[in-house]
Amino acid sequence: xxxxxxxxxxxxxxxxxxxxxxxxxxxxxxxxxxxxxxxxxxxxxxxxxxxxxxxxxxxxxxxxxxxxxxxxxxxxxxxxxxxxxxxxxxxxxxxxxxxxxxxxxxxxxxxxxxxxxxxxxxxxxxxxxxxxxxxxxxxxxxxxxxxxxxxxxxxxxxxxxxxxxxxxxxxxxxxxxxxxxxxxxxxxxxxxxxxxxxxxxxxxxxxxxxxxxxxxxxxxxxxxxxxxxxxxxxxxxxxxxxxxxxxxxxxxxxxxxxxxxxxxxxxxxxxxxxxxxxxxxxxxxxxxxxxxxxxxxxxxxxxxxxxxxxxxx
Ligand SMILES: [Zn+2]
Numbered sequence: 575x576x577x578x579x580x581x582x583x584x585x586x587x588x589x590x591x592x593x594x595x596x597x598x599x600x601x602x603x604x605x606x607x608x609x610x611x612x613x614x615x616x617x618x619x620x621x622x623x624x625x626x627x628x629x630x631x632x633x634x635x636x637x638x639x640x641x642x643x644x645x646x647x648x649x650x651x652x653x654x655x656x657x658x659x660x661x662x663x664x665x666x667x668x669x670x671x672x673x674x675x676x677x678x679x680x681x682x683x684x685x686x687x688x689x690x691x692x693x694x695x696x697x698x699x700x701x702x703x704x705x706x707x708x709x710x711x712x713x714x715x716x717x718x719x720x721x722x723x724x725x726x727x728x729x730x731x732x733x734x735x736x737x738x739x740x741x742x743x744x745x746x747x748x749x750x751x752x753x754x755x756x757x758x759x760x761x762x763x764x765x766x767x768x769x770x771x772x773x774x775x776x777x778x779x780x781x782x783x784x785x786x787x788x789x790x791x792x793x794x795x796x797x798x799x800x801x802x803x804x805x806x807x808x809x810x811x812x813x814x815x816x817x818x819x820x821x822x823x824x825x826x827x828x829x830x831x832x833x834x835x836x837x838x839x840x841x842x843x844x845x846x847x848x849x850x851x852x853x854x855x856x857x858x859x860x861x862x863x864x865x866x867x868x869x870x871x872x873x874x875x876x877x878x879x880x881x882x883x884x885x886x887x
Pocket of ligand 1: 599601647649650758794795
């Protein structure tokens with residue numbers, strides 16, 4: 575259970591379900607209460623998503639007809655089964671990677687009595703979740719590009735902006751009410767972290783949404799914001815990209831490069847140590863790696879853990 579999970583009305587038909595925690599797994603969701611109901615993302619586990627569905631039922635009593643998954647990370651889709659009977663819409667890049675990581679594996683790590691050092695941090699971060707009931711419930715409707723849905727005359731655009739945070743990133747745009755649901759293309763007051771994708775494409779994705787001039791922006795993690803949240807996240811990615819390219823040219827290690835970066839206002843965002851993952855990504859790009867080239871995520875997360883240790887000292 576999330577004691578802080580709260581529903582907020584943003585416009586005539588749009589609602590955001592926000593979680594006060596912003597770190598690993600504490601994601602937001604959205605509801606468009608029109609045309610049979612459309613939910614944007616389920617939550618990380620079944621109890622949390624049942625709580626979410628209960629909140630949505632207060633404003634949209636019928637079970638929603640549609641569920642959009644913004645991407646394949648479990649904190650946005652492992653509760654899908656709760657919305658039984660809904661059409662589940664996602665980009666092909668989400669559908670293809672949907673089963674990449676098994677909830678059974680997460681539950682095994684979460685419940686380890688004495689986890690090995692490499693798993694200790696994720697074991698701790700998962701302490702308040704419960705993956706035991708999760709049955710992977712994949713998309714039933716796969717899209718390959720931008721799509722516009724008609725919810726009883728209300729236009730809802732699904733914009734494919736990936737690969738940014740992941741390959742299948744979809745942004746949901748409620749055109750007439752100026753609301754966007756960003757998935758993890760936006761972390762607000764929280765440091766972003768990306769997987770497959772590229773820094774430049776991520777910046778481009780955010781710029782595209784800035785061009786829509788939304789009034790209400792629902793990030794994947796962190797509180798609802800306006801366009802200034804998009805601008806801050808884009809500036810972070812631009813600043814980290816530029817500093818990392820300089821570090822790469824000087825031959826600095828990732829952690830030494832991190833030490834040269836003055837986080838300034840970004841130091842107050844949650845999870846600032848994710849900087850190491852973002853520098854790693856730019857380093858891979860400087861070395862010529864394609865956006866979907868496999869990489870050693872263990873090495874990346876070791877540097878994230880080490881930077882966390884150094885920043886906490
Ligand atoms: Zn997420």
